[in-house]
Amino acid sequence: MKQEKIYLKDYKSPAFTVDSVNLDFNLNEDFCRVVAKSQVRRVHPGEMRLNGEELKLISIKINGQQLNADQYQITEEELIVPSVPDSFTLEIETELQPQNNTSLEGLYKSNGIFCTQCEAQGFRKITYFFDRPDVMTSYSVTIEADKAKYPVLLSNGDRIKIEDLGNGRHKAFWQDPHKKPCYLFALVAGDLGVIRDTFTTMNGRKVNLEVYAAHGKQERCWHAMDSLKKSMKWDEEVFGLEYDLNDYMIVAIDDFNAGAMENKGLNIFNSRLVLADSNSATDVDFHSIESVVAHEYFHNYTGNRVTLRDWFQLSLKEGLTVFRDQEFSADMTDRGVQRIEDVDALRAGQFAEDAGPNAHPVRPESCMAVDNFFTMTIYEKGSEVIRMMQTIVGRKGFRKGMDEYFKRHDGQAVTTEDFAAAISNPNNKDFTQFRRWYNQSGTPVVSVQENFDAAKGEFHVTLEQSCPPTPGQPTKEPFHIPLMMGLLDKSGKELSLSCDKITVNTDGKNLMELKEQKETFVFKGLKERPVLSVLREFSAPVNLRWEASENDLYFLMQNDTDSFNRREMAQKLGLRLFKKMIQQARAKETLKVDDRFITTMTAILADESMDPAFKAKMLQLPSYAVLAQEEAVLDAEAFYQARTTLRKAIAAANRAQLLNIYRKYHGVEPKSREPKVFGHRALKNQALAYLADLHDPEIMEIVNKQYWDAQNMTDRMTAMSILADSDSAHREKALQNFYEEWKNDSVVINKWFTAQATTTSRKQVLEDVKALTKHPAFNITNPNNVYSLLRAFGANLVRFNDPNTNAYEFYADKILEIDPKNPQVAARLCAAFNFVSKLEPAMKEKALTQIKRMVAVESLSKNSRELLQSALT
Ligand code: ZN
Numbered sequence: 001m002k003q004e005k006i007y008l009k010d011y012k013s014p015a016f017t018v019d020s021v022n023l024d025f026n027l028n029e030d031f032c033r034v035v036a037k038s039q040v041r042r043v044h045p046g047e048m049r050l051n052g053e054e055l056k057l058i059s060i061k062i063n064g065q066q067l068n069a070d071q072y073q074i075t076e077e078e079l080i081v082p083s084v085p086d087s088f089t090l091e092i093e094t095e096l097q098p099q100n101n102t103s104l105e106g107l108y109k110s111n112g113i114f115c116t117q118c119e120a121q122g123f124r125k126i127t128y129f130f131d132r133p134d135v136m137t138s139y140s141v142t143i144e145a146d147k148a149k150y151p152v153l154l155s156n157g158d159r160i161k162i163e164d165l166g167n168g169r170h171k172a173f174w175q176d177p178h179k180k181p182c183y184l185f186a187l188v189a190g191d192l193g194v195i196r197d198t199f200t201t202m203n204g205r206k207v208n209l210e211v212y213a214a215h216g217k218q219e220r221c222w223h224a225m226d227s228l229k230k231s232m233k234w235d236e237e238v239f240g241l242e243y244d245l246n247d248y249m250i251v252a253i254d255d256f257n258a259g260a261m262e263n264k265g266l267n268i269f270n271s272r273l274v275l276a277d278s279n280s281a282t283d284v285d286f287h288s289i290e291s292v293v294a295h296e297y298f299h300n301y302t303g304n305r306v307t308l309r310d311w312f313q314l315s316l317k318e319g320l321t322v323f324r325d326q327e328f329s330a331d332m333t334d335r336g337v338q339r340i341e342d343v344d345a346l347r348a349g350q351f352a353e354d355a356g357p358n359a360h361p362v363r364p365e366s367c368m369a370v371d372n373f374f375t376m377t378i379y380e381k382g383s384e385v386i387r388m389m390q391t392i393v394g395r396k397g398f399r400k401g402m403d404e405y406f407k408r409h410d411g412q413a414v415t416t417e418d419f420a421a422a423i424s425n426p427n428n429k430d431f432t433q434f435r436r437w438y439n440q441s442g443t444p445v446v447s448v449q450e451n452f453d454a455a456k457g458e459f460h461v462t463l464e465q466s467c468p469p470t471p472g473q474p475t476k477e478p479f480h481i482p483l484m485m486g487l488l489d490k491s492g493k494e495l496s497l498s499c500d501k502i503t504v505n506t507d508g509k510n511l512m513e514l515k516e517q518k519e520t521f522v523f524k525g526l527k528e529r530p531v532l533s534v535l536r537e538f539s540a541p542v543n544l545r546w547e548a549s550e551n552d553l554y555f556l557m558q559n560d561t562d563s564f565n566r567r568e569m570a571q572k573l574g575l576r577l578f579k580k581m582i583q584q585a586r587a588k589e590t591l592k593v594d595d596r597f598i599t600t601m602t603a604i605l606a607d608e609s610m611d612p613a614f615k616a617k618m619l620q621l622p623s624y625a626v627l628a629q630e631e632a633v634l635d636a637e638a639f640y641q642a643r644t645t646l647r648k649a650i651a652a653a654n655r656a657q658l659l660n661i662y663r664k665y666h667g668v669e670p671k672s673r674e675p676k677v678f679g680h681r682a683l684k685n686q687a688l689a690y691l692a693d694l695h696d697p698e699i700m701e702i703v704n705k706q707y708w709d710a711q712n713m714t715d716r717m718t719a720m721s722i723l724a725d726s727d728s729a730h731r732e733k734a735l736q737n738f739y740e741e742w743k744n745d746s747v748v749i750n751k752w753f754t755a756q757a758t759t760t761s762r763k764q765v766l767e768d769v770k771a772l773t774k775h776p777a778f779n780i781t782n783p784n785n786v787y788s789l790l791r792a793f794g795a796n797l798v799r800f801n802d803p804n805t806n807a808y809e810f811y812a813d814k815i816l817e818i819d820p821k822n823p824q825v826a827a828r829l830c831a832a833f834n835f836v837s838k839l840e841p842a843m844k845e846k847a848l849t850q851i852k853r854m855v856a857v858e859s860l861s862k863n864s865r866e867l868l869q870s871a872l873t
Contacts, residue, residue, distance in 0.1 A: 008312040008365045014130060015044040020138040023127070027114055027145040027189055032098050032107060033058070036127040038090045038137070048081045050092075051121070052128035054106075058093035060128075079128040094127050101125070102781055102821040105371075110255035111214060113190030114150070115268055117261060120311055120370045123182035133181040133308040134413035143189055144171040150189040152212065154249060156180070156264045176264060178244065179411065181307050186263030188251045193218030199229050199243070202236045207243050213252040213275060220275040223286060223673075224250060224293050231294035234328050239402055241301045250274065250293070254746050257783050257824045258374065260292050262299030269296070272747045272784055278671050280748050282714040283678040290332065295325040306406065309413045311370045315362045315438075316416050318374075319382020323390075326383060333675040336563035337613045343538045343564070346384065348625035350376035351543070354443045355629060356834035357870040359470040363416050363438040368866035371824050377441070384541040385437045389420070391482045391539050392434075392513070393427040394506025400426045433515060434480040442470040444479050446514065447545040452529040459487070459523040459530055463514045465542075471870060481514040484539035484562075487523060487530035492559030498524045511539070531555055536562040550576075554600065567617050570604075573597060574621045574646075575630060581642035582627070586635055591642065593649040601650050605657045612665070613679025616686050621646060624760075624797040634838040636801040640760060644693065651690040658687040662702070670711035685718040692722045704730040708737075717751055725759035739777070749777050750788035757793040765799045766807050773814070780818060783825050790814055794832030801835070803843055808833075812850035815864060816857060823861030830867040837871075848872070 017040070024035040040048075057074060060067045062084060073080045079092075101108035105117050106125025116122065124131040141155040147170040153162065157176025164170050192212040199207045209228055211221040228248065235241045250267045252274035260269040273292045276285055302324060303317035330338040353359060353376050360367075360375070362382045367373060390398040401423030408422055416438050424431040449462040463483070467476040485502075487495040501521050503511045512521050512534075523530070531552050535544055548556075550573070557569035574597070581591045604610065604618050622630075627639050651658060665684035669677050688706065691699045700723075707719035707730070720738055723731045735752070742748040753772060759765050772778055772789055779785050790811070794800055800807050811832060819826035836847045851868050854860060860868075 005366045005368055006370075008310070008363075011310050011312075013043070014132065014135050015042065015046055016048060016130060016135075017041050017043055018130060018135055018137040020140070021129075023139065023141045023185075025141070025143045025145075025187060027098075027143065027150065030097070030099060032096045032114075033093065034096065034127050035091065035093045036129065038092075038129075040084075040088055040090050042084070042086045048084045050079045050081075050128035051077065051124040051131035052079050052094075053077055053124050054096075055125065055128065056095040057128070058095055059091075060093075061089075061091040063088050064091070077124075092128050096126065103824070104255055104257045104783065104822060105824065107187065108255075110253045112149070113192065113214075113253060114145075114188065115190075115251065115253050116185065116187045116263075117257065117268065118185050118263075119183040119261060120314075120373070121183070123185055126185075129182055131182055132310065133183060134310065136179040136181050136307065136411070136413060138179050139174075139176045139185060141174040141176075141187065142171055143174075143187060144169055145189050149191060152188065152190055152192045152194070154186075154188040154212075154251065154266055156184070156186055156266050158246060178264060178305070180264050180304060181413065184262070184264045184304055184307075186261070186266040186268055188212070188266065188268065191215060192251065195219070195221050195225060197225050197229070199232050199248075201232070201242045203242060205242075205246075207232075207245070208247045209249075210247065211250045211252070211274065213271065214254070217252070217271075217275055220277050220280065221250075221252070223276045223281075224252075224269075224274045224289055227290040227293040228297060230290070230332065231297040231328060234294070234331065235298060235301070235324075238327070238331075239301075239324075239399065241406075243300065244305070248297075250296075254784070255782055257822070260296050262296040262303055264300070264304050267296045269293075270784065272750065275747050278673070278712045280713055280742075280745065282712075282717050282751075283673075283681060285713070286673060287329070287333070287678070291325050291329045294328045295321055298324040298328070301406065305411065306409045307413045309415050311373060312364055312367075313415050314373045315378045315382035315385070316414065316419055318379045319362065319384075320386050320419070322379050322383035323386040326387075334611070334613060334679075337611075337617060337679070339537060339564050340567055340617045342380075342383075344623070346376070346380045346541060347629075348623055350380045350541075351443050352625060352629055352834060353377055353831070354381070354441060354470070355468070357471065357837070357873070358831075358834065358867055359441045361439050361441045361473075365439075369823075369827070369861070369863040371863055372827060372866055381541055388437070388482050388540055389423050389431075389434070391484065391505065391509070391511065391537075393423060393429060394509075396506050397427040398423065431480075433478075436477055436479050440467065440476045440479070441473055442467045442476065444476075444481065444540075444542045445545055446481060446483070446535075446540075446542045448532075448534060448548075450532055450548075452526070454529070457524065457526045459526050459532075460520055461485075461512070461523070461532060461534075462518065462520045463512065464518040465514060466517075471873075478515060478517045481540045481542060483512040483514060483534055484509050484536040485512055485532065485534045486510060486536065486561065487526075487532060488556075488559060488561075489530060490528065492555075492561075494561050495526070495530055509536075531559075533560050533562060533565050535565070535568075536560075537564050538568070548572075550596075554596070557600070563614060567614070570600075570618050571620075571622050571626075573600075575626070577646065578622060578627060578642050579630065581645065582631060582635070582638045585638035585641040586633075591645045593646055597646075598649055598653050602654055602657065605654055605661065611679065612683040613675075616679065616683040619650075619683075619686060619690075625795075628797055628835060628838065632838070633840060634797065634801060634835050635840065636798045637803070640798045644761070647690060647693045651694050655691065655694070658691050661687040662691070666706070666715075667711075670715065681712075681714050685714065688718065689722060692726065695726070700726065700728045700730065704728070704734065707734045713748075713751075717755070720752075721755045721758070724755040725761050727762075743777055746782070746784065750784050753778070753785065753789035754792045757789050758796050760796065760798040763799075763802070763804070765793070765796065766802070766805045766810065769793045770810060780814075781821060783822070786818065786825055787828070791829055791832075794829055797835070800832060801839065801843060803840075806846060808847050808850040812854050816854060816860075819857075819861050819864050820859065823863040826861065827863035827867055830864055833868065833871050 019039040026033040105122035143153040153172035155174035160173035252271040256270035405422035451460040665680040710716035
């Protein structure tokens with residue numbers, strides 16, 4: 001295996017283009033033959049190099065003439081033909097073994113279903129081809145297979161016909177009218193159930209919608225279908241984008257490395273992001289399905305019609321499409337709550353990534369494994385970068401820019417610079433400095449200084465930015481940072497601003513656009529000191545260093561007109577308290593809980609006017625993931641002490657109040673899927689979780705009763721997770737029951753794994769996880785099993801880093817076991833070691849020993865190697 005880096009600066013436009021390709025698949029139980037017939041044209045002089053891996057070449061013909069072995073060369077990664085004409089027909093026949101393909105990229109089999117995953121570079125495992133996104137081609141496809149075993153034969157585009165071949169086999173013909181890069185190719189062949197519906201587009205065209213799943217599971221696809229129709233409508237209304245084929249198909253597959261894939265007209269999904277009904281799926285599952293179905297649908301324009309020039313541009317489509325799905329979710333549910341959830345995820349995951357050994361820019365400049373680009377930085381930070389553009393030019397301006405983007409680039413393979421230009425030009429903005437968000441890694445820090453000059457009636461806000469060094473980037477240039485802000489008077493009223501440096505965007509939002517390293521904004525005409533509210537809506541992905549007084553934070557928490565910041569202040573206060581308590585725990589002192597914080601929580605609980613979903617967010621304490629970033633040392637035990645002590649204190653002080661909330665909402669509309677009811681359930685289940693921290697037998701009876709009486713999966717899972725993390729006598733029976741009930745359901749049984757892998761009170765979780773890897777329900781070749789048990793455990797900061805165990809050794813064993821079969825899945829586990837530099841010396845030593853052991857394995861994939869190696873430097 002080649003272990004070299006590739007660089008953006010080495011990009012060269014393709015030497016050949018392909019006008020059309022015809023792919024002919026002959027599917028069998030023990031082999032698959034593929035004939036690829038392409039019309040090729042030369043653009044630049046030179047030899048022809050085709051990508052191809054793990055292929056058996058049967059024959060290669062140019063203009064019908066078979067090439068002799070001395071006319072081409074085959075390496076581990078390429079097929080090279082030194083001399084070809086300027087324009088010719090290329091015919092290549094290859095043989096594959098999809099039934100033995102454990103990497104789940106290229107053509108593989110899952111539960112007897114043939115399917116493909118070609119992004120990023122899986123197509124080269126199907127045939128020798130120009131496997132790069134800037135080669136866009138017209139596809140026609142035929143699929144021949146056994147008729148009884150594989151009645152459903154699908155590919156991209158339009159269904160032309162299906163022929164019965166008479167010998168028990170049949171053959172389907174597909175034609176995709178849109179040119180596409182090969183990473184968007186897809187094929188499915190299997191015995192599948194299907195549900196059907198239609199969507200009428202804004203121009204009155206009728207689109208056939210189909211969602212496929214394993215036989216018997218199709219009835220669980222209606223929520224996905226519903227989500228698809230909502231997405232299609234939303235994209236027409238918000239961006240004026242209309243679907244461009246007659247059919248839209250989604251197929252649910254049990255073995256899938258990622259979440260889902262936007263193949264043109266034929267999305268392939270991890271079944272956990274399709275299958276749902278209230279018995280089997282939680283409210284969060286319903287929400288994720290809606291957003292991922294939307295995400296893949298939105299890719300039809302942002303990704304498929306306008307695609308990438310090269311993989312370094314991945315965020316061009318992923319950041320933009322995450323932004324679009326976040327906006328969609330905000331419109332479907334509650335904008336404020338959605339923003340809180342998105343920022344929580346960004347902070348817990350992306351900020352950690354950006355502070356760790358594998359930090360990289362939104363548009364990276366080098367890599368070893370392209371598949372390692374599917375990160376939170378490319379996706380979630382990428383989305384924040386797009387959001388900032390929208391914040392700067394306003395919504396109207398952003399829509400104008402998007403229209404311009406499609407006008408300029410429809411049908412092309414482009415770069416992030418092209419996108420930024422399409423947004424900035426029609427809005428007469430200069431994004432030269434802004435583009436540093438694409439090139440510089442690390443989370444910027446913005447410090448805020450306030451000063452009120454009563455004599456002059458002036459309020460001065462001084463902002464200073466910096467960005468910590470990240471791998472390969474010791475120093476940074478200043479970013480262009482839009483900070484949405486406001487000033488409040490003593491009564492909580494929004495003041496009108498008199499400051500010539502403030503920009504008001506077309507949505508009427510006030511922005512401090514910080515461009516220099518340090519800038520002061522002067523607000524005039526103020527009779528008394530105002531209260532500053534800054535970084536409203538989390539308008540930029542930065543860490544604020546702001547030593548606001550506790551009084552101001554409490555004031556904003558109650559009075560800010562920006563709901564994001566009300567909750568943000570609650571987090572800030574929680575964090576300040578945690579910092580003290582962690583110090584006390586580390587010094588083996590008694591942990592002191594702050595009365596004012598508890599009283600405030602009590603007031604929030606009692607506030608009848610507060611929306612329940614928002615209240616649930618207000619009551620949430622900063623997560624372990626956030627603590628790990630804020631603290632210099634990852635001291636798992638101290639974190640645990642601080643967090644449980646504070647939670648217990650809140651529960652003890654509010655026992656009756658929490659029980660009231662629980663009783664008020666429990667059992668009300670248990671089957672409803674209205675966002676409002678989701679909010680009620682989230683709040684009452686959170687109340688229950690707080691109460692359970694009291695370890696009070698009476699409460700555990702309530703939890704147990706909720707488990708057994710549950711009428712939906714949200715309630716059942718909440719109760720099971722609480723029991724799983726307790727020493728309650730009810731624990732075993734509930735876990736046993738859940739297993740018995742769902743053991744044959746691959747999607748649901750993963751919840752059972754996660755509930756056991758994420759316990760924090762239970763000290764023997766490592767032993768539990770070890771035992772579960774040997775459980776009959778656990779299959780190490782199934783990515784969902786691995787993610788829900790092993791990755792969930794790796795993200796369990798408290799127990800994964802418990803100094804009394806050596807979880808690292810066990811984890812390294814598992815990575816080494818998975819890596820040769822499926823490098824992508826193994827690589828996704830490696831992130832558990834991102835915190836190594838924050839561990840105490842003894843723990844660090846243990847972790848480094850394991851990392852070194854893994855890296856020493858010569859056959860380790862480049863995916864895992866790239867991520868682990870950086871933790872050593
Ligand atoms: Zn995507």
